[in-house]
Amino acid sequence: MKLHQKSFILTGATSGMGRAIALDFAKEGANLILSGRDEERGKSLLAEIKANGGEACFLSGDVGDIQYNKKMVDLAISSFGQLDGLVTNAGMLGLGSVTELEPSDWDITFRTNVDSVFYLLKFALPEMLKRPSAAVVVNSSIAAYKSFPNHPAYCASKAALLALAKQTAVDYGPIVRVNTICPGPVDTPFIHASAIAFPDPAQAVANAGKATLLKRLGLPADISKLALFLASDDSSWITGSAFTIDGGILAAG
Ligand SMILES: NC(=O)c1ccc[n+]([C@@H]2O[C@H](COP(=O)([O-])OP(=O)(O)OC[C@H]3O[C@@H](n4cnc5c(N)ncnc54)[C@H](OP(=O)(O)O)[C@@H]3O)[C@@H](O)[C@H]2O)c1
Numbered sequence: 024m025k026l027h028q029k030s031f032i033l034t035g036a037t038s039g040m041g042r043a044i045a046l047d048f049a050k051e052g053a054n055l056i057l058s059g060r061d062e063e064r065g066k067s068l069l070a071e072i073k074a075n076g077g078e079a080c081f082l083s084g085d086v087g088d089i090q091y092n093k094k095m096v097d098l099a100i101s102s103f104g105q106l107d108g109l110v111t112n113a114g115m116l117g118l119g120s121v122t123e124l125e126p127s128d129w130d131i132t133f134r135t136n137v138d139s140v141f142y143l144l145k146f147a148l149p150e151m152l153k154r155p156s157a158a159v160v161v162n163s164s165i166a167a168y169k170s171f172p173n174h175p176a177y178c179a180s181k182a183a184l185l186a187l188a189k190q191t192a193v194d195y196g197p198i199v200r201v202n203t204i205c206p207g208p209v210d211t212p213f214i215h216a217s218a219i220a221f222p223d224p225a226q227a228v229a230n231a232g233k234a235t236l237l238k239r240l241g242l243p244a245d246i247s248k249l250a251l252f253l254a255s256d257d258s259s260w261i262t263g264s265a266f267t268i269d270g271g272i273l274a275a276g
Pocket of ligand 1 (some may be wrong): 035036037038040041058059060061062064084085086087112113114135157162163164165171204205207208209210211212213214262
């Protein structure tokens with residue numbers, strides 16, 4: 024098992040990619056602190072993991088709340104005695120062009136997508152530095168590189184994550200490895216919410232799949248395999264890097 028006796032905090036675990044990552048990490052022996060706001064989905068995920076013999080705790084809360092991030096780290100230590108890594112995956116869209124967006128919309132998008140990662144790193148790093156090695160996987164997006172109509176807050180926040188991850192890799196290597204995943208269009212509730220910014224949302228989702236070189240939307244399981252690789256010792260000489268996983272949509276131009 025690739026994550027045997029390692030403990031991870033995973034945000035955005037209650038849906039989409041986070042759910043797939045939770046199930047794959049648990050199968051590989053990780054002890055997990057699962058984060059999300061939806062208690063029902065969180066508890067059902069927890070039950071599934073435990074039924075399969077996995078170890079996990081669910082702590083509901085808003086990743087934009089500083090103290091919630093501290094509680095996740097405290098829970099990892101009180102439950103498992105150590106913290107070996109993070110997958111920062113929770114995110115929101117904050118749709119609207121610059122003239123439409125209220126400063127409060129901009130703030131909440133950055134608080135959820137970027138400030139939350141800073142908060143979690145701030146509390147988690149002192150614990151991870153006590154371990155022989157640790158791995159952080161940050162979920163950004165191809166939106167860090169590519170523009171989408173009416174997504175300025177989202178695209179800017181995802182680009183900020185690239186710099187934050189790289190900087191953290193510089194400051195906390197060699198013990199802590201930090202890498203970023205940049206998914207293209209993946210079939211989760213998120214992409215359907217994002218498509219609202221287009222005149223025909225259903226068509227926009229279908230077009231996103233067709234625009235990839237592999238002619239389909241990504242699946243949460245496609246992303247969890249990369250997250251697992253980057254969290255495990257299989258990637259022990261990889262840090263400060265960003266990986267697009269997008270069916271080739273960026274290459275297609
Ligand atoms: N789907 C795509 O095409 C795509 C492409 C590139 C990147 N991404 C990124 O991938 C990540 C996962 O997205 P997904 O597609 O799997 O979407 P999803 O199914 O909608 O899941 C989003 C997750 O984030 C959590 N979340 C959002 N805001 C939160 C907050 N303030 N506090 C705590 N948890 C919060 C949600 O929890 P609750 O539901 O419990 O609130 C949920 O678990 C996001 O960061 C997204 O930007 C998605």
